[in-house]
Amino acid sequence: MDGLEVRPQTATESLRERKKSNGVIDIVAPDGTARRVDLADMSAADAELAAKFGYTPVFKRQFGYLSTFSFAVSISGLFATIMTTFVFPLDAGGAASAVWCWAISGLGCLCIAFSVAELVSAYPTSGGLYFTISRLAPKDWVPSISWVTGWLNLLGQIAGVASSEYGAAQMLLAAVCIGSDFQYVITTNTTIGVMAALTVLTGIVNSMSTFWMEKMTQGYVIFHVLVLVSCSIALLVKTENKHDAKYVFTNVESSSGWTPIGFSFLFGFLSVSWTMTDYDATAHITEEIEEPEVKAPWAISLAMVFTYVVGWLFTIVLCFCMGDFAADDGILASVTLQPVGQLFYNSLGKGGGIFFTVCGFIIIKFVCFTAMQSLSRTVFAFSRDRLLxxxxxxxxxxxxxxxxxxxxxxxVFWCIAINLIGLGSYAAISGVFNICAIALDWSYCIPIFCKLAFGNFEPGPWHLGKFSWFINAWACTWTLFVTIIFLLPTARPVAADTMNYASVFLAFTLLVTVVYWYISGRKFYNGPIIEAQFEESIADRSSSDNNNKDKEAKELSV
Incomplete structure (x- = not known):
């Protein structure tokens, strides 16, 4: 085939160099249909997507450096997600748990984020981490491993969006409650109804073009930083009876019932793991990013460092200003069901309480917008590879x-459906928070482990160099450690209303995944599109063309 050149990308070869081949490639879709694409007519990133990974580009590449970084920051939703999960470390071990669990767990989360960024740089496709299995694991193992990885990632993303929408409903209703001077009574049914309406709104926003999503995302990070800085200053200035440093950094008190209390302290890791997760969300929009092999990992790593440092500082500010959280009139007993919103009210008054609670609502809605964009691209990519x-x-x-x-x-449908379990049990909703962190981190560490175990990794432009092995190994070790903690009940004695339903969700998901695989999946799913398959078919075609030319030449000579 004239002008055809499809070859693996080396670590030093840029996408633009690949485009210079000006080749033509026939892409065979999973359903057997073929489409011929001309690499010269595409952007460098689109040409790479077609030539190296075998995917036909369908999205417009609208995201640049600022919007990609802003997207990565928005996934964490730092200000709002701390508002949503601050109760977990307080219940587990008080102020010291909130402060030191963030410092310790954040380092483990950074190792996972850097490891994910390294893989995204090498394999920038909408499939994200499950796709990397096709390049990292032995060929015979690819279908089953990528199947499990993909389904865990999908579950984690659905749980992440669902729990964020539930948190958004809580914040909105907390603002209403503060505005009514605490006369408005928040019920579970009302929270579920508001959650459903907000999820539909998220679906409408994500139905708009990528152009508008990119414009919305650009200004988000500036708004987020301004809210964090202004809120921290206002709390430190206006709070009259602040705690001292000894209390903030050393006070340990637990209401969980676990003994010794040091064990209870570990449950504070949940807040950090839920905030500093979904690293691969940026990976799922790489087919909408210019130069994704550089910009996506850069955004992931920088955004997580920002989240770690600023999140730790903001947590310290909250601990200084929260008062006696365990008192009968403390923030944990608030009728708003939003302890940090109550903290804002106590320190800043009615106006300040409403303002910053609404700011938290706006920020977490941005989390929902960007997380839904990532989730829908994951569904698209999984369907493209026939996982669904x-x-x-x-x-x-x-x-x-x-x-x-x-x-x-x-x-949208599944995010609403998973939250409907809240009608039966609030404890089950807490399990959704837990399963989000567990499922997502597992889906990251499976390909990271394959990278370490099989040695097939070819680094992209952004990589960890000589520190790669250590950082990857600690990411897997840390994930195993916190998974055990997150599956245990956070309160004792264990009853229906204190049960950690994350273990039930995880077991059910793995059971459905395995059963679906053996009944149907293994019959049609052969793993993501693998470059070697295209190279072999191309080589066969080229060999056939050469044989025909030789035959014609011999006939002419005769």
Missing amino acids: PFSHFWTKIEPHTGTPLTAVWIS
Whole structure:
């Protein structure tokens, strides 16, 4: 085939160098249909996507450095996610648990984030981490490992969006409660109804074109930083009876019932792991980023460092200003069901309480917008590789907006559905927070472990160099450690209303995944598209063309 050149990318070879080949490639979709694409007509990143990974580009690349970084920051939603999860370390061990669990757990989360960034740089596709299995694991193991990794990642993302929407509903209703001078009574049914409406709003926003999503994302990080700085200053200035440093950094008190109290202290890791997760969300929009092999890992790593440092400082500020959290009129007993919102009210008055609680609501809605964008692209990518039932339906792209509308709205449906369990038990909703961190971190560490175990990794432009092995190994070790903690009940004695339902969700998901694999998946799923398959078919075609030319030459000579 004239001008055809498809070869693996080396660590030093740029995407633009690949484009210079000006080749033509036939891409064979999982359903057997073929499409011929000309690499010269594409951007460098699109040409790489087609030539190296075998995917037809369908998204517009609208995200630059600022919007990609802002997207990565928005996933953590630092200000709002701390508001949502601050109760966990306080219950576990008081102020010291909140402060030191953030410092310790954050380092483990950074190791996972850096390891993920390294993989994203090497394999920038919407499939994210499950796709990397096709390059890291032995060929015979690829289908089963990538299947489990993909489903765990999908569960984690659904749980992440669902729990964020639930937190957004709580914040909005807390602002209403403060505005009514605490006369408005918040019920679980009302929270679930508001959550459903907010999730639909998220779906509508994600039905717009990538152009508008990029514009919305650009200004988010500036707003977020301004809220963090202004709130911290206001709390330190206006809070009259602040705790001293000894209390903030050394006070340990637990209401969990676990003994010794040092064990209870460890449950404070949940707040950090839920805030500093979903690192690969940026990976799922790499097909919408210019130069994704550089910008995506840069954004992931920098955003997580920002989240770690600023999150720790903001947590310290809250601990100085929170008062006696365990008192009968303390923030944990607030009728708003939003302890940090109550803290704002106590220190800043009604106006300040409403203002910063609404700011938290706006920020967590941005989390939902960007996380839903990532989730819908994951559904699209999984369907493209036939991981999901009725896969052809979820890969449809709306021509006017350039977005996968069916993937967006099936994501909306499942995010609402998983939160409906809150109608039966609030403890089950807490399990959704836990399973988000567990499932996502497992889906990251499986490919990281494959990278360490099989040695097939070819680094991209952004890599960890000589520190790679140590950082990767600690990421896997840390994930195993915190998983054990997150599956244990956070309070004793264990009853229906104190049970940690994360273990139930995880067991159910793994059971469904394995059963679906043996009943149906293994019959049609051969793993993500693998470059070698295209190279072999191309080589066969080239060999056939050469044989035909030789035959014609011999006939002419005769």
